[in-house]
Structures are given as structure tokens and as C-alpha cells.
Amino acid sequence: MILGTNLQTLRRKENKTVEEISRELSIDVRTLDSWEMNKTVPNLDQLIKISDYYHISTDDLLFKELKQYDEINIEIERKNQLEINTIFVKITNHKI
Numbered sequence: 001m002i003l004g005t006n007l008q009t010l011r012r013k014e015n016k017t018v019e020e021i022s023r024e025l026s027i028d029v030r031t032l033d034s035w036e037m038n039k040t041v042p043n044l045d046q047l048i049k050i051s052d053y054y055h056i057s058t059d060d061l062l063f064k065e066l067k068q069y070d071e072i073n074i075e076i077e078r079k080n081q082l083e084i085n086t087i088f089v090k091i092t093n094h095k096i
Contacts, residue, residue, distance in 0.1 A: 002065050004038035009066045010054045011036070025049055055081050 011021050018036065022029040030055065034040045042050060051058045056080045060066070 001038040001041075003041060003062055004036045006037045006061055006066045007050070008063075010056070021053075025053055031079075 009016065014021070018033050019029050021027075027049075029043070032039070032071040035042055047058055047061070051061050054061070054081075
């Protein structure tokens with residue numbers, strides 16, 4: 001399955017361990033490891049939580065094999081989201 005490989009790719013790109021990601025997502029480490037090994041799959045709520053965490057669509061997470069080029073796109077999307085968040089904070093604090 002693509003999901004487990006994608007989860008590993010995304011985690012490794014963050015230079016994090018399974019333990020770190022599981023703690024950040026409040027998911028049992030054995031559960032996350034099971035997903036990465038394609039033994040089980042996350043439910044819909046968990047899948048959304050993961051896609052939000054990595055700033056990637058659920059479709060891409062489930063059906064698109066992430067490669068190095070895709071990792072570049074993920075980084076661009078993450079930076080864009082950070083910029084959007086910064087602008088939003090400025091607007092809400094009336095600093096623009």
C-alpha cells in the first residue's frame with residue numbers, strides 16, 4: 001500500500017521518529033508503526049489529522065506515491081501555509 005510508505009516518507013522528511021510523531025498527533029506509537037508497516041489503516045478522523053499535520057491532501061496521502069519531487073511541493077505548500085497563517089495573525093491583530 002502507498003499509505004504506509006507515504007507516512008514513512010513524510011516522517012523521515014521531518015527528521016522525526018515514530019515516537020515523536022505519535023506524541024505530536026496523540027496517537028499510540030504502536031498504532032502509527034502499524035500504519036507505516038501497512039498492517040492497519042487509520043480511520044477517517046485519524047487520516048484527516050495526519051493530512052492536516054503534514055499539510056497534504058488525504059487523496060495524495062492515500063493514492064499518490066510521494067517521491068523527492070513531491071517532497072519539494074510539500075515544503076512549498078508548508079511555507080505557503082505559514083505565510084497565510086502569518087498574514088491572518090497580522091489581520092486579526094490589526095497590524096497591517
